Amino acid sequence: MSDPAVLVVGAGPAGLSAAHELAVRGVTGVLVVDREASAGGIPRHCDHTGFGVQDLHRAMTGPAYARRLADRAAGAGVRIRLSTTVAEVGADGSATLVGPDGIDVVRPRAVLLATGARERPRSARLVPGDRPAGVFTTGQLQQWVLLAGLPVGRRAVVVGAEHVAYSAVLTLRHAGVRTVAMVTSLPRHQTVPAFAWATRLGLRVPLRTSSRVASLDGHGRLEAVDVEDLVTGVVDRIPADTVVFTGEWVPDHELARRGGVVTDPATLGPRTDGWGRTSRPGILAAGNLVHPGETAGLAALGGRAAGRRLAETFQRATVRPAVGSLLTVAPPLVSVVPALVDPDDLPDRLLLRTAAFTDRRLVVARQSGREIGRHRLRHSVPNRSLGVPGAVVGAMVSDGGPVELTLI
Amino acid sequence: MHPGGDVEFDVAVVGAGVVGCAIARHLARAGASVVVLDRAVDVGDGTSKANTAILHTGFDTEPGSLESQLVVRGRSLLADYAAAAGIAVEPTGALLVAWDDEQEARLPSLVDKAAANGCADVVLVGAEEVRAREPHLGPAARSGVSVPGEWVIDPWSVTLAFATEAVGIGTVLRLGTPVVGLDVGDEGLEVRTPDDVVRARWLVNAAGLGADRIDEMLGHRDFTVTPRRGQLIVFDKLARRLLTRILLPVPTARSKGVLVSPTTWGNVLLGPTAEDLEDRTDTATTAEGMARLLADGRRILPDLGAEEVTATYAGLRAATEPGGYQIHIHGDQRFVSVGGIRSTGLTSAMAVAEHVAGLLDGAVATWSGRPVATPPPVMPPLGERQVRPMRDPVRIAADPAYGTALCHCEQVSRGEVRDACHASVPATDLGGVRRRTRAMNGRCQGFYCGAEVVALVAAETGTRATTLTRVPR
Missing domain, CATH: 1.10.10.1100 (BFD-like [2Fe-2S]-binding domain)
Structure with missing residues (x-):
C-alpha cells in the first residue's frame, strides 16, 4: 500500500478527531488504523447519552457518537482501516500493520498515537483469592452485554464510585443483574450528585465508602466478595457471582514505549506538550493515552488540538519533538497534562488530578519559588478532571526551571 | 480388543499432568494400548499448569539421587523434543545471586554440588561481573553463580504435545473422569470411575497431588502428599528488558527464596512462595503472599515495582514425605507408583517415563501392539521469539x-x-x-x-x- 502522510493509530474519539482536523486543514493521505472491526473506540459500547457535548455541542449516545466521528472523518477524506493491528512503530518511523489482508510496512511522515486506556484489571490490583469466572472490568462487561449479548450473572459488586462505576451499574441492570454494593476506598462517591442519588435511592444500591475489596471467594465461579472497612478493619462477606472493577485507567502505552517515547511517571502515558508532541520527532500522542480516564469529549478535543497544530506546520517543517518547561504537581495533586509547556505557545487548558478529596480549591503555579499564577477550581474531586486555563502558567519564564502546581 | 479375555488396555495411567502424559506417550510408542484418566477437564490442569517454566539442569539436586539422574537425562530429552515439536525454549541461562554473607558463603558448595551433578559449566561469578551481566539488579546484590544450562520453556505446550502425540497413536484420553476405586484381579486391574469400570493389565499412578490416595486404594503407604502452595506474579512484557537471565535465589537453612525469570511469552515471572497446606484445592493467592513477593521483587529488581502486573496465580506442588522422587513398582499388583515428582517434573518427565518403562520391562510386562516411531507433533508457536x-x-x-x-x-x-x-x-x-x-x-x-x-x-x-x-x- 502507498505510504500515508499521517498514520493515526486508534479510531477512538481522539484519533478520529485528529484525523478529521488534519483532513479539513488540507493534509491529504491521512490513514486511521484500528484493531477492532468497527470504528469509534470505547463509546461504541457505552449505551448512554451525554457524548458529544464537549466537542460537537450536542448530546448523543456512545454508539451514535462513535458513528458520527467516523462518518465525519471519512467524509473529510480520511481513510479508515479496521481489523488492523499496528504491531510496531520502528525507530526509523516505519510502522508494521497486520490484518486479514496481510502484513504491510508503511513509512508515514508522522504517527499520531491515540491508543486509549484500559481499566486496571483485578490481577494488576493484586486482589487476593482464586481465579473464578465472573470477574469483569467495565469495558469487558459493556462489550459482553452490549456487543456480544452474553449472560452475566445475578448479583454484582461494583468496585469504584466514579462516573464509570455508575455506568457499570446501569449496564448490569440492563443485563438483569442486581448490584448489591458499590465499594470505594475514598470517603465519598466521585460522580455528579444526581447519578449518586439516583443509584443509591432509585436503584437501592448501597455505597460502601472508605472500604476496599480484601479478597474474592470462589473457585470455578465467584461466590462472594470480602469487603474490608478501612476505618474499623471489619471484613464483610458479600455473596455475589459477579464483580466489576471500574476505573483505575492505565494508558495503552505499549507502542509508545516500544517506540522509545518518554512517558510521564504519574499518568504512565507519553509526556507531551499541549499539541501532542512527544520526546520523539514524528511521533505524537493524544486522548486517553495521554490523560487516561478523561471523557470522550476531552479526548476528542485533545486530538483536534494535536491535529490542528500538526496540519499548520506539516507542509513546511519536520515534526519536531515537544519542548518546554516541565510542569510538576504537589500532593494531593497527582498529575498534570500536558507536562511540557512552552510559554510562547500556551495550551488552552491544563488537566489536573487529585488523589484525595480536599477543601483546597486554589491552584497556585510557582516557578523557582515565585508565584506566576493562580486559579480557583469549581471542585476538587478525585478521579475527575480538574481543568485549569493554560494562562495560569502564562507568566512562566522559558528556561526558568520547572513550574510547580499546588493546591492551597 | 485384546486376545484372551476382557482386558481392555495394556496400561491405565491415572493423571494427565506432564508426567502422566509423558508416560502415556512413551508406553504407547512402545506398543502399549493406553488409557489416561484424570478428574480435570483438560490435560496439565493441576500441578503442571502453574510451575515456574524452567528447563532445569539438575545442578542443585542431591547428587546420585534418582531425581538427579532423571532431571539430567530428562533435560536432554526434552530439549531435543521441544526443538522438534516447535515448543518455545529460550537458552537464557541462570544467575544465582547472593544478597548477604550467609548466602555468599554457600556459593562454593553449590558449585561443587553442580559439578557432582555433571554440570561442569556452573561457576562462581564476582560481584562486578554479576552487575555487568544484570545491570538492573538491586544495589545489595553480591557475587553469584552462573548456571548457563538453566533455560526457560513453554510448559503448557509440553504436556499438550505429549498428550497430542499419545492420542495420535491410539491412546484414549478420559478427562473429567475421577478414579473412585481400584481392584486387583487375576488378569489385571479394575479402575472404577463414577460411570464405569476400566480394565487394564497395568496401572501407573501419576496422580500428582492425589498420588498418595491412589496408592492407598491398593494398600500402599510409601509416602504422603502435602500440597505446597506457590504464589506467582507475572509482570507486563515491558518489564522484560530488566533482565536477560533467570535470577535464582541462594537457598539457605532459613529460606528457599524466590526467583525472577523471563518467560517464553515475553513476560517476567516472580515467585514462588512455599506454603504447606491441608486443602488440596486451595489455589487462592493471599495478600501476605503477594506482599512478600513484591518486597522480594523490588529488592532483586527495583525497577520491577514500576511495571504493571499482568497476572497473579497460585499452584500446588505435590510435596511428599519422605521427599525425593518416589517411583515404586509393585509387580504382584501390576502397579507402578510415580510420586514426589516436585517442581523438576516438567524437565524430568520424559526420563521418568523412560524409567517407568524400564521398571515395566524388568517385570516382563508385554504390550499388545508393535512399537511405533512417530515424529513429535508440531505445536502452535506460542513463544514471543517464535514467528507467530x-x-x-x-x-x-x-x-x-x-x-x-x-x-x-x-x-x-x-x-x-x-x-x-x-x-x-x-x-x-x-x-x-x-x-x-x-x-x-x-x-x-x-x-x-x-x-x-x-x-x-x-x-x-x-x-x-x-x-x-x-x-x-
Whole structure:
C-alpha cells in the first residue's frame, strides 16, 4: 500500500478527531488504523447519552457518537482501516500493520498515537483469592452485554464510585443483574450528585465508602466478595457471582514505549506538550493515552488540538519533538497534562488530578519559588478532571526551571 | 480388543499432568494400548499448569539421587523434543545471586554440588561481573553463580504435545473422569470411575497431588502428599528488558527464596512462595503472599515495582514425605507408583517415563501392539521469539483468520483460537484456550477481547457461554 502522510493509530474519539482536523486543514493521505472491526473506540459500547457535548455541542449516545466521528472523518477524506493491528512503530518511523489482508510496512511522515486506556484489571490490583469466572472490568462487561449479548450473572459488586462505576451499574441492570454494593476506598462517591442519588435511592444500591475489596471467594465461579472497612478493619462477606472493577485507567502505552517515547511517571502515558508532541520527532500522542480516564469529549478535543497544530506546520517543517518547561504537581495533586509547556505557545487548558478529596480549591503555579499564577477550581474531586486555563502558567519564564502546581 | 479375555488396555495411567502424559506417550510408542484418566477437564490442569517454566539442569539436586539422574537425562530429552515439536525454549541461562554473607558463603558448595551433578559449566561469578551481566539488579546484590544450562520453556505446550502425540497413536484420553476405586484381579486391574469400570493389565499412578490416595486404594503407604502452595506474579512484557537471565535465589537453612525469570511469552515471572497446606484445592493467592513477593521483587529488581502486573496465580506442588522422587513398582499388583515428582517434573518427565518403562520391562510386562516411531507433533508457536501467525505473511495469505486479531495484548488471531477448539486434544473451556493460545493472558485480562473470545469459543466448541463462564442458574 502507498505510504500515508499521517498514520493515526486508534479510531477512538481522539484519533478520529485528529484525523478529521488534519483532513479539513488540507493534509491529504491521512490513514486511521484500528484493531477492532468497527470504528469509534470505547463509546461504541457505552449505551448512554451525554457524548458529544464537549466537542460537537450536542448530546448523543456512545454508539451514535462513535458513528458520527467516523462518518465525519471519512467524509473529510480520511481513510479508515479496521481489523488492523499496528504491531510496531520502528525507530526509523516505519510502522508494521497486520490484518486479514496481510502484513504491510508503511513509512508515514508522522504517527499520531491515540491508543486509549484500559481499566486496571483485578490481577494488576493484586486482589487476593482464586481465579473464578465472573470477574469483569467495565469495558469487558459493556462489550459482553452490549456487543456480544452474553449472560452475566445475578448479583454484582461494583468496585469504584466514579462516573464509570455508575455506568457499570446501569449496564448490569440492563443485563438483569442486581448490584448489591458499590465499594470505594475514598470517603465519598466521585460522580455528579444526581447519578449518586439516583443509584443509591432509585436503584437501592448501597455505597460502601472508605472500604476496599480484601479478597474474592470462589473457585470455578465467584461466590462472594470480602469487603474490608478501612476505618474499623471489619471484613464483610458479600455473596455475589459477579464483580466489576471500574476505573483505575492505565494508558495503552505499549507502542509508545516500544517506540522509545518518554512517558510521564504519574499518568504512565507519553509526556507531551499541549499539541501532542512527544520526546520523539514524528511521533505524537493524544486522548486517553495521554490523560487516561478523561471523557470522550476531552479526548476528542485533545486530538483536534494535536491535529490542528500538526496540519499548520506539516507542509513546511519536520515534526519536531515537544519542548518546554516541565510542569510538576504537589500532593494531593497527582498529575498534570500536558507536562511540557512552552510559554510562547500556551495550551488552552491544563488537566489536573487529585488523589484525595480536599477543601483546597486554589491552584497556585510557582516557578523557582515565585508565584506566576493562580486559579480557583469549581471542585476538587478525585478521579475527575480538574481543568485549569493554560494562562495560569502564562507568566512562566522559558528556561526558568520547572513550574510547580499546588493546591492551597 | 485384546486376545484372551476382557482386558481392555495394556496400561491405565491415572493423571494427565506432564508426567502422566509423558508416560502415556512413551508406553504407547512402545506398543502399549493406553488409557489416561484424570478428574480435570483438560490435560496439565493441576500441578503442571502453574510451575515456574524452567528447563532445569539438575545442578542443585542431591547428587546420585534418582531425581538427579532423571532431571539430567530428562533435560536432554526434552530439549531435543521441544526443538522438534516447535515448543518455545529460550537458552537464557541462570544467575544465582547472593544478597548477604550467609548466602555468599554457600556459593562454593553449590558449585561443587553442580559439578557432582555433571554440570561442569556452573561457576562462581564476582560481584562486578554479576552487575555487568544484570545491570538492573538491586544495589545489595553480591557475587553469584552462573548456571548457563538453566533455560526457560513453554510448559503448557509440553504436556499438550505429549498428550497430542499419545492420542495420535491410539491412546484414549478420559478427562473429567475421577478414579473412585481400584481392584486387583487375576488378569489385571479394575479402575472404577463414577460411570464405569476400566480394565487394564497395568496401572501407573501419576496422580500428582492425589498420588498418595491412589496408592492407598491398593494398600500402599510409601509416602504422603502435602500440597505446597506457590504464589506467582507475572509482570507486563515491558518489564522484560530488566533482565536477560533467570535470577535464582541462594537457598539457605532459613529460606528457599524466590526467583525472577523471563518467560517464553515475553513476560517476567516472580515467585514462588512455599506454603504447606491441608486443602488440596486451595489455589487462592493471599495478600501476605503477594506482599512478600513484591518486597522480594523490588529488592532483586527495583525497577520491577514500576511495571504493571499482568497476572497473579497460585499452584500446588505435590510435596511428599519422605521427599525425593518416589517411583515404586509393585509387580504382584501390576502397579507402578510415580510420586514426589516436585517442581523438576516438567524437565524430568520424559526420563521418568523412560524409567517407568524400564521398571515395566524388568517385570516382563508385554504390550499388545508393535512399537511405533512417530515424529513429535508440531505445536502452535506460542513463544514471543517464535514467528507467530499474526507475523507470518504466508499463513495469513493462506487463511486470513490468522491475520485477524482476537486477543490484542497477546497478539492471538481468531484462527489460533478456532484451531485450539478443534485440535486432537481440544480446548473445552476458557482455561484450555488460554493455555493453547495465550488469549486473555495479557495485560488487559479481557478488557478488550473477553467477550469476543467467549463468543468465539462458545460457537466453535458448541458449549453455551453460560457453561463456559459458569453463570449460576
